[in-house]
Amino acid sequence: MKWSINKVTLIGLSSVLIGLIGTGIFAYRNLLQYQSRAERVTHTYQVIDTSEELLSTLKDAETGKRGYLLAGKVEYLQPYQDSLPKIRVLLKRLKQLTLDNASQQKTLAQMGTLIDAKLLEIAQTLKIYQKEGLNATLNFIKRDDGKRLMDNIRRLGEVIQKREEQLLIERIKSTQWIETQTNLTVAIALLGSVLYGGCMVLLQFNFLKRQRAENQAVEIEQHLQDRLQAIVDSAPVIIFLKDLEGKYLLVNRQFEIDTKISRDVAIGQTADAFSQKQSRGSGIEKSKSFYRRGLLLSMRK
Structure with a gap:
């Protein structure tokens, strides 16, 4: 019976250990997936933030133009001048961030064309103002070319952001699912650890119990042998x-x-x-x- 109990304990211990190893592998795989999905979520936020920053920088350029036209002072052109190199950098960054998305790449190509046209429109407006004065400039602005370009740029920016927001929802859900799986795996691993520890305690208890029983048996046997020896030694005959x-x-x-x-x-x-x-x-x-x-x-x- 003792052997059977020990055998069952060892089988249980081995099963728990194998389960812990499998759970560890599964948890590690989930961790890698979670890390990958989390990086995709971060990537999506970067696209959204960069597109918003690009539109904001274009507005700064437009603001600089209007300030210069109203005040007639060159220092009001500073926002416009600061925006020009930044716009190129942000547009390039957006294209790099969306290399894995053909739809976004196509939209960004259209947006790039419109941005070039918008910057050209601003430059022409400033040039007319400097050469022909305010009235000629107002007549040029009334053609609404700049407004149409800016409206189209905003529309494309919204398209880009909505796509990324949809991707963001999907990626967050996926990340949450993996997080749930990981938490469940950790809980199973903790339970397995408790079972493993319990098996170890049971195995140690059985070992100590058997060892005590064996020691007691040896002591009893020695005691009986000593008693028997004492009895036969006292006999007056050969035994x-x-x-x-x-x-x-x-x-x-x-x-x-x-x-x-x-x-x-x-x-x-x-x-x-x-x-x-x-x-x-x-x-x-x-x-x-x-x-x-x-x-x-x-x-x-």
Whole structure:
């Protein structure tokens, strides 16, 4: 029964350990997926933020133009002048961020064309103002070319952002699902760890219990052997015990006295090993049958 309990414990321990290894692998795979999806979410936010920054920078350019036209002072052109290189950088960054999205690339190509046209329109407006004055400039502005260009740029910007927002929703849901799986996996791993620890405790408990039982059995056996030895030593007759092979397992004190054979020599030996030699050295005649049969052959007088 003890062996069966230990076997069941070992099987359970192995199963839990295998389960923990499998759970660890699954959790690691989920972690990699979560990291990848989280990076995609971050990437989507970058596209949205960059597109908003691009539109805001275009507005700064438009604001600089209007301030210059109203005030007639060159320093009002500073926002416009600062916006020109920044617009190119932001547009390039957007194209790089959306290399994996053909629809966004197509929309950005259209937006790039419109932005070029818008910047050209602003430059022409400033040039007319500087050469022909405010009235000619107002007539040029009334054509609404700049407004139409800016409206179209905003529309394309909204298209880009809506696509990214849809991607963002999908990617967040996917990330949340992986996060749920990961949390569940961690919970299973914790439960498995508890089971593993429980199996280890049970196995250790069984081992200690068996060890204590074995030690107690040895102590009891030794105690009984000592008691038996004391009893047979007190007997006035020769007493001995043999195993199936004829080897002495126990001899009493009277055996040592009559045979002149010490207990340490006799134990583990057969009668044939020393009967003839010992009989010749003894004051009392002994026969081989005395050593072989284990009979009570003599009484001490």
